[in-house]
Amino acid sequence: MSSSLHHLKVFTTYPHECSYLLGKEATTLFVDPKQEVDQNLYTSLSRMGFRRSGQHMYKPNCASCQACVPARIPVADFMPSRNQRRVLKRNADLRVQSLATLEAREVYPLYEKYISARHRDGDMYPPSVEQFKSFLGQAWDFTRYYCFSAGDALKAVAVVDHLNDGFSAIYTFFDPADDARSLGKFVILWQIELAKQLNLPYVYLGYWVQNCRKMDYKIQYKPIELLNQGEWVRTEPR
Template sequence: MSAPVRFPRFFLTNPAPCPYLPGRTERKVFTELNGEHADELNDALGRIGFRRSQNVAYRPSCADCRACVSVRVIANEFEPGATQRKLLRRNEDLQVSACRPWSTSEQYDLLRRYLNARHPDGGMNDMDDMDYADMVEQTPVNSYVIEYREPGVDGLPGKLVGACLTDQQSDGLSMIYSFFDPDLEDRKGLGNYIILDHIMRARKAGLPYVYLGYWVEGSARMQYKVRYRPLERLGPEGWEKFEPGGA
């Protein structure tokens, strides 16, 4: 006999400095994901703008700000532009594999290089190998680490150049966190390639969406997300297509 379905309990975090807009504070509402219905709960919460971190689902709940907007790519309507097609060709030799959510020292070393180069002052920069293992392995839902490797030699795996912790939901792929080698001059745009690959993977699997998390108008760090169209955002009336200006 299956366990009874329990309604989740929601909690609020204390105010903290906003990581996207200087001078503002953020609060989040969150709930635990656990038990045999964790996947279903994660799916339902994802459709109303929640994101997953380990065994917690959260979304912004700021009293005086609505800048964080959930966005998702419509995978089966996406057509890559000329620059994106060039990026796909440049990296078509990469060997891509979906691995079980188990952390490795190779992944962690790549993450450290990425954080030191791209986000030296970010909130994740003090993450040690145990923190990384928790991020990857503490998942109550259907998750993978998608690895991107250069071609192998003599039967040995090639160099790991990118990775993404990804949830497979009932209606799409949710990109939890991606990182890549920041020093490869001949592979510029790896972060964008990882998104493109997820769109193609979702389409092949018959999944309609790729969830990209939050887009924050006015935050330069978030503008890359609007390159993948058609894009939908979550508004008061539900999900709707939109065309952000100036992208």
């Protein structure tokens, strides 16, 4: 598939307050919700910078700002830093379970704890079961939920869509009280290793936003590729 959207119906939202940059307005481009999105189309859309949230495929479409830049990790060339190797070692005891669906009653308490501790200033606060189900509970055919546990304690859940050329890291929530594990970092590193094992070339991380502190973690995984004017370019963001 080319980078053209001519065969798809897309819609644009009205301008609204940007979730990432203070004082900025944002508009969002959505693929028609009635459009059937199979794994092939999803892969092509991801290569074009689209992202999934709930049942929607979207990408920023702001007239006066291009701060949201799609980012992906080329896993074959990834080499963990010393700090990242320590993170992997600290979490070597975790057990992982792969699920096609999630039982909200089993994982929602961890989600609620995470959002309340880490994202009180965001759109998802205050959390609710309904919001959780809408955002993360509607699995597509190629969605997997990876649950990481230590003993009987659930430590992290990663929502991952499997593409033809890699993984789309949709969302991760984890125990915010267990800072020593650096669970957010670990789950990305784990996805990189799994992609390598499956001979998949990329882990798509969503959008890197320059000057947004919450997005800085995405450029700690090197090398990184950013989508620039329709081309994926390996780069070292400042």
